[in-house]
Amino acid sequence: MTHHPSPAAPAASTQILPTPVRGSSLWDRCWSAGHFLVALSSTTGFLVYLLMDPFASPMQPVERVAPPEEIVTIQGPR
Secondary structure: OOOOOOOOOOOHHHOOOOOOOOOOOHHHHHHHHHHHHHHHHHHHHHHHHHHOOOOOOOOOOOOOOOOOOOOOOOOOOO
């Protein structure tokens, strides 16, 4: 029978502890909010531009020309 030594736990001083997650600062939150507001306003402005373009030429009604009346010639006995 072979005896495998159990792995020894590393000493407390050599353990690697995860670094604590730092909360975002006020500047980071303002910067992110600013990016969001710029993206939202530019998207909204472009949508308004597409919906209400003041420089678009108005649609002119298409004039339909009526075809001339066909002249019917009667052929054959009357």
